[in-house]
Amino acid sequence: MFLHSREIIHGGLDFNSIVVDSHFNAKTIITTTAYRARHSTHGAKAKVEDVFHVGLLLYRMITGREAEFNKEGQLIGGPSPYLRISEEGLKLAKFMLTKSVR
Numbered sequence: 001m002f003l004h005s006r007e008i009i010h011g012g013l014d015f016n017s018i019v020v021d022s023h024f025n026a027k028t029i030i031t032t033t034a035y036r037a038r039h040s041t042h043g044a045k046a047k048v049e050d051v052f053h054v055g056l057l058l059y060r061m062i063t064g065r066e067a068e069f070n071k072e073g074q075l076i077g078g079p080s081p082y083l084r085i086s087e088e089g090l091k092l093a094k095f096m097l098t099k100s101v102r
Helices: 038-042 047-063 087-101
Strands: 018-020 026-028
Touching (some): 047 087
Antiparallel strands (some): 018 026
């Protein structure tokens, strides 16, 4: 939200584009196309795409799995039943992903 309030869009964040320094401060180094929202292939960059990227990261951190989508863009699959996960965090990640792909 801070970056968006200054009209800055950070692009395709993924796990490979975030580096943590010796003080555990996160740094972004480069973005990739693998984590782009569906609409970005048409040249659109928007705040909703940033929400999508953070949703992908959050989903993977909580579930230990990459988010997968069906042909209609709906999130499929879920976390391993053997993991103790934050239901609130998972709900937020799913909201961020479904809100973005519509």
